[in-house]
Amino acid sequence: MAYLGTPTATKFIIDQYQFAFQKKFGQNFLIDSNILEGIVESAEITKDDFVLEIGPGIGTMTQYLCEAARQVVAVEIDKALIPILEHTLSEYDNVEVINQDVLKVDIKSLAEERNNGKPIKVVANLPYYITTPIIMGLFESGVPIESITIMVQKEVADRMQTGPGSKDYGALSLAVQYYATAEVQMIVSANCFMPRPNVDSAVIKLTRHQEPAVEVQDEKLMFQIIRASFNQRRKTLVNGLKNSAELSFSKEEILEAIQKLGKPETIRGEALTLEEFAELSNLLKK
Numbered sequence: 001m002a003y004l005g006t007p008t009a010t011k012f013i014i015d016q017y018q019f020a021f022q023k024k025f026g027q028n029f030l031i032d033s034n035i036l037e038g039i040v041e042s043a044e045i046t047k048d049d050f051v052l053e054i055g056p057g058i059g060t061m062t063q064y065l066c067e068a069a070r071q072v073v074a075v076e077i078d079k080a081l082i083p084i085l086e087h088t089l090s091e092y093d094n095v096e097v098i099n100q101d102v103l104k105v106d107i108k109s110l111a112e113e114r115n116n117g118k119p120i121k122v123v124a125n126l127p128y129y130i131t132t133p134i135i136m137g138l139f140e141s142g143v144p145i146e147s148i149t150i151m152v153q154k155e156v157a158d159r160m161q162t163g164p165g166s167k168d169y170g171a172l173s174l175a176v177q178y179y180a181t182a183e184v185q186m187i188v189s190a191n192c193f194m195p196r197p198n199v200d201s202a203v204i205k206l207t208r209h210q211e212p213a214v215e216v217q218d219e220k221l222m223f224q225i226i227r228a229s230f231n232q233r234r235k236t237l238v239n240g241l242k243n244s245a246e247l248s249f250s251k252e253e254i255l256e257a258i259q260k261l262g263k264p265e266t267i268r269g270e271a272l273t274l275e276e277f278a279e280l281s282n283l284l285k286k
């Protein structure tokens with residue numbers, strides 16, 4: 001089986017199987033071999049690695065992953081792609097395709113069973129609508145992860161990397177930075193996909209910290225505070241926290257904590273750094 005990462009090879013498979021692209025699954029397949037090689041290089045995959053690929057499509061990137069890794073598990077939601085994957089991956093004996101919604105797969109058990117609980121590498125070209133739940137799910141559920149190398153919309157990559165003062169700063173930025181170092185590896189033009197999406201994409205690598213970036217007594221509380229702060233971006237921090245259904249602090253308690261943090265009463269949540277959110281949640285925990 002020749003590599004699929006060209007417009008001609010991709011079109012050939014699509015026509016052969018009369019495959020109909022499904023918008024609801026965010027299906028834009030990569031057709032540029034330089035980008036494919038770049039992703040696998042960025043992920044630094046070796047023959048020791050177990051790789052989870054999310055959304056293999058017709059198997060374009062999966063072929064590269066099979067060459068580089070010890071074992072690959074690819075989770076694909078669209079059952080119309082399963083016979084195609086059987087064909088395009090038939091030469092590889094180190095791959096298993098699971099036909100399932102990745103959000104329903106117990107990835108922790110998968111890593112336990114297939115990789116003896118050792119940290120796994122995740123590689124994915126994700127549809128935008130599941131980017132955040134997938135990343136948060138992987139980090140928060142305690143799956144042993146070494147790195148996540150993913151293609152996302154360029155704007156989402158910006159959100160992951162940014163800090164206070166940017167309009168892109170939000171709960172996703174803080175969550176990603178709490179768990180990982182985020183580095184954009186390359187910007188990918190919309191022309192590298194079939195069909196062509198409306199926006200450019202970026203490959204971003206999230207390398208998990210050995211220890212979280214800040215010390216926090218109650219992680220869950222910190223993320224509730226973060227979510228509450230950004231749910232009402234235009235409100236002050238004190239109002240954002242007071243109005244949250246997830247939290248039950250009084251205005252006085254919140255004001256006292258903000259004062260101890262050394263911030264003015266009128267401060268907005270979007271002005272706080274990750275360290276300050278951690279400190280605020282430690283103060284409120286008391």
Ligand code: SAM
Nearest residue numbers: 025028029030055056057076077078101102125
């Ligand atoms: N990896 C391929 C490539 O780079 O050419 C395909 C990428 S395409 C942007 C996204 C893929 O994810 C599609 O094959 C789509 O069917 C699959 N997908 C979408 N939602 C999914 C989900 N919840 N679970 C598993 N796969 C999903």
